[in-house]
Amino acid sequence: MIELDKVTLKYGEKEILKQVSLTVRDNTIKAILGPSGVGKSTILKLMLGLIKPNSGRVLIDGADITRMKESELYTIRRKMGMVFQGNALFDSMTISQNLGFFLRENLNLPENEVIRRVTEQIQFAGLEGYENQLPESLSGGMRKRVAIGRAMIFKPHMILFDEPTAGLDPVSSKKILSLISTLRHNNNLGAVIVTHIIEDVFNVADCVAVLYQGEIIFDDVTEKLHNAEHPFIRSILSDKILEL
Template sequence: MINLVNVNMTFHGKQILKDINLSVKQGEIMVIIGPSGSGKSTLLRLMIGLLKPTAGEVWIHDREITAMDEDHLNQIRLEMGMVFQYSALFDSMTVGENVAFGLRQHTTLTEQEIRQVVRRKLRMVGLSGQERAMPSELSGGMKKRVSLARAIAADPHIVLYDEPTSGLDPIMSATINRLILNTRRVIGATSVVVTHDMASAFYIADRIAMIYKGSIIAMGTLEEIKASTNPVVAKFIAGIVGYTDKGRTKS
């Protein structure tokens, strides 16, 4: 479903990603972990075409997107949804208008059909009856759920999640994790989830890839990642995030 081949990314002379090779199978949940600044979110932006790699190829289905113009990219994006780290809701629009935004922009559905989709998606994320609420009236967890409803409004084949549990309490994080699994079950979406939340990663992932200093240093099933002998991987999943290259931890 998604295939990155020898992808490199450089910003202002600094290499962010180095020789990334990553394949995501249809219907699976691939979780990408790693320290802040390691390039995790950059990978998502490459997948959805918001960034173009310095070198390498990005394939969505059987289409290589790095050389596509914006019109062709928009056609690809119709098959994708993205849940942003900070929800990225339009503050001047109601919840219902936020969820309906993409449907109004990119489909020929009637207003009645759009309202039906909005009600169905909000019910799916546990927000029935919130169509007229404004984003300023919502908690952080509710905003994340609205963002998810918007991302899946058109039943995309691929859903990308950027730190979906960031800033949430453990109860709401668990709710978001269940919604990610339920989204896969209901619409069959292939999912890529960027997170530093290991509890979330172990709950939802089919496979995990760890990126460190711009390179993928480990990839495998939950059991394979947990059994990794790479000291960087072992310390990260144990929650020791202040490691140095020499293996000592910072205070």
């Protein structure tokens, strides 16, 4: 479980997050919805301990990571997979090499176990036949699937997605969202999906927190978003704007 407890974060003088509290439970897909530049990626960086808040706590399974040393953080981060907005694949490595890279670097697994896990992710992500290709020869949706496979290869408890459908066509977006749903059901996995696309929320999220001007203005199950009273949420819903 991930908890932000009254987290305030400033970049210089600019207060990005103002006493933000939110919880992501295990085996739940939680969306964090908000307009561009509001601080969504910043929240993911806080959850991974890549940046520290000015005040407040970030708890992973009850442990406050804002006070941890780098060596302790390393263990915590291994419980979590991260899928970056730009995928962060290695351009000069094949798909199989990309999938196996962090396993080979970080775990002392026998090579046949690495190959077994890479093959498992290739099959799961529907990438058979592309094992020896470079990322540049794949479509955007396929590259996203490689990034998801690479995040899953450590068998995390929780996976964090930064704008998983941004820049994808509608069909590829649907495929990525259904892959995320399948992952959750097959692996008892929790997920955080940061997005500015409201359709993603209705398609895949069990619950949603809306971040607006540094504050959480809604935090509940997705169905209740339709009844939210905050003017900003009403305007998104009534104008039927799909993107914030």
